[in-house]
Amino acid sequence: MILSRMRLLIFITLLLLSGSKVYSQIEGKTVNRKKVAVVLSGGGAKGMAHIGVLKVLEKAGIPIDVITGTSMGSIVGGLYAIGYNAHSLDSVARAQDWSFIISDRDNLRNQNLSDVEKQYTYAISTSIFGGKRNKQAGGLIKGKNLADLFEKLCVGYTDSLDFSRDLPIPFACVATDIISYTEYDFHSGKLPQAMRASMAIPAVFSPVRIDSCVLVDGGMRNNFPVDIARQMGADLVIGISVHDNPKTVDDVWDTMSVLGQIIDANTKNKFEENKALTDIFMYVDPKGYGAASFSASAIDTLIRRGEEEAMRHWDELMALKQRIGIGEDYHQRILHPLQPAIMTENQPIAGFEFVNMTTEDEKFLRQKFHLSKLDSINASKEQEITTSMRLDLFYNSAECRLIPKDSAYVVRLMAGNRKSPRLYAGLRFDTEEYAAIQLGLNVPLKTSTPVSTDITLRLGKRLMLGANLMIHPSSFTRPTLSLSFRRNDLDIYINGERDYNMIYSEWQSELTPINFNLRSFNFQLGLQWDYIHFISKLNSDASSMAQIKNDHYFNYFARIKYNNEDNWIFPTRGVRFNAEYTYLTNDFAKLKSYAADGTYEGKKSGTSILSANWRMSIAFTPRLTIQPMFYGRLLYGSVIPIIYGNTIGGDWFGHYIKQQMPFAGIGWMEYVDNQFVAAQLQAQQRMGNNHYILLRLAGGQQADRVRNLFDRRTLIGVQAAYYYNTMFGPLGGTLGYSNHTKEPYFYLNLGYDF
DSSP, X not given: OHHHHHHHHHHHHHHHHHTTEEEEEETXXXXXXXXXXXXXXXXXXXXXXXXXXXXXXXXXXXXXXXXXXXXXXXXXXXXHHTTOOHHHHHHHHHHSOHHHHTSOOOOGGGSOHHHHHHHTTOSEEEEOSOOSOOTTOSSSBOOHHHHXXXXXXXXXXXXXXXXXXXSSSOEEEEEEETTTTXXXXXXXXXXXXXXXXXXXXXXXXXXXXXXXXXXXXGGGTOSSOHHHHHHTTOSEEEEEEOOOOOOOGGGXXXXXXXXXXXXXXXXXXXXHHHHHTOSEEEEOOOTTOOTTOOSHHHHHHHHHHHHHHHHTTHHHHHHHHHHHTOOTTOOOXXXXXXXXXXXXXXXXXXXXXXXXXXXXXXXXXXXXXXXXXXXXXXXXXXXXXXXXHHHTSOBSOEEEEEEEEXXXXXXXXXXXXXXXXXXXEXXXXXXXXXXXXXXXXXXXXXXXXXXXXXXXXEESSSEEEEEEEXXXXXXXXXXXXXXXXXXXXXXXXXXXXXXXXXXXXXXXEEEEEEEEEETTEEEEEEEEEEEEEEEEEESOOHHHHHTOXXXXXXXXXXXXXXXXXXXSSSOSSEEEEEEEEEEEESSSSEEEXXXXXXXXXXXXXXXXXXXXXXXEEEESSSSEEEEEEEEEEEEESSOOOGGGSOEXXXXXXXXXXXXXXXXXXXXXXXXXXXXXXXXXXXXXXXXXXXXXXXXXXXXXXXXXXXXXXXXXXXXXXXXXXXXXXXTTEEEEEEEEEETTTOSOEEEEEESOOO
């Protein structure tokens, strides 16, 4: 009896030991060989080096039977496990706009222009008034764009899976539960969620919450999970690490470096023990690059360094093949990614599912995107729908998953919690206005037809309080009603010398029944009421003062806006075009006229105002962009109220008042004639990742009539600028000169313009 039990025990032991073997086809014969694991460490962007190592492993013909990873290693490893080969991973890494991916910004191409403008006005955005707890909270970056990317890249593997049984290559990754401060190993679950949890750097990215666990970057407990690969049955392990060299006291000097050192110190946990468990250990030196080095040049260098490090181990890899039990000429079949993974092509649809949405919201999406007629979907259409769920239907988050069904996919649209009112804040400083702050409050209304309200308060030398109500029907138009109050305190210059100061209040209401939006295009048609009340004008002559009258105006307007630039501040490609026609009246038809002494003369025909500006960005090199620009403003009519006159100066359109036009070398606002046209050529050179050198040359013509435009001297201005692109907006200064002011002009700025 005892003997039979011992035989049974020996048989079971041999069976378990044989489970670590892998059977391969070599020259038509089935042979058993040892199981090989590849272990990829964390390191943020530095983990791009893993792709270079995988290229060499494929070239060497090393079979990969198990993959484990942490943080960026979990992303590269997870994608490799579902079928991406090294070259496809290289393509995916280079194709991403990482500055967008690691942010929470919505894709500019799928937003209307007013929503895009908020991103380049306010530096701070936060939800208020509580409500349901947001599961995406807990970090500077919620990581919604990362989550969206992982969902797209893992199409076909987004449901709950067993990572050892259901993936082409068994896989596991590591996160850290900060509630118990223990290691959390993912052997199953939703692959995109596991990858997202494994790379959630504490305080930077929001943690992932699963049941009673709050999960952050796995590097805090196990940054090099060789032990997990051994537990999964690996006989031989190839480990790749991209950890930083130890820091000295001189390297730790600010808040971020202190946080980085704390994280680095934790990543050394278990490292030496795991390193000792590897059969081939590769270390890719990331010197010069950090966890956030996602620039194209950094990715290229890191992948190349990975290849170079692996090639230094070529002889070891060839020797390893003998230990595996395969010949030097053995090459494992390389899996290729599913075509839907990158979603560059249309995929057939078997139907739609709506999760956590009201019947009204479902109807809204069906009507807006004609879902009943949609028989296929791609990444672009998927992003349009999820963007609309966030911006039109006011959900905090929105996901689109493709669920395989027969030979097509069921499109599952999942909404997060409803948005609570959101507070925005923008700060700026410049050498003209000094300090200013702008606050915005967005309040989505829970109505059957989506409606949003915006309240804006600007504090500074120029005071503004505004509110608008926008209806979001399923069509592309968004009827809008706007109300605002402004108190402007303006210094007016003539030829570079301060001539007078003008203080006035403006009450304005605007009804825009036609507000047509289609991605980068916006068309508006509406009616505007203005009331201007002049408070004071200092250091002016009496005749000029007589032209200033308190008055109200009824204006008709039509506006066209188009902007597909990749960045509103420092674009490298795209076109920006704005045009507006306004018919200015006092009584919907005519305009009051006054003589030079202020005597009322009666009413005359209304004034027509035509303005336009066009700019194109042309990338000559990855860092040098040339930007030609043409703009102008033409006033037609016998009565031109001073408050609507043409003004130039500064770096932005509408900086102090709506009609202000920029001009290189002129800083303060100056009035010019009723007909003004200009051209500008700008060279934009990027230095490093966020440093910019700008050189501008501008020329302009002004006249009282169009036919006289070229009768007067050409205005010429030159300007050089340096800016650093910060999270609060551009920081830098400009130095310019023009033949109009005939003196140098220096301007310092921090923050977005508003």
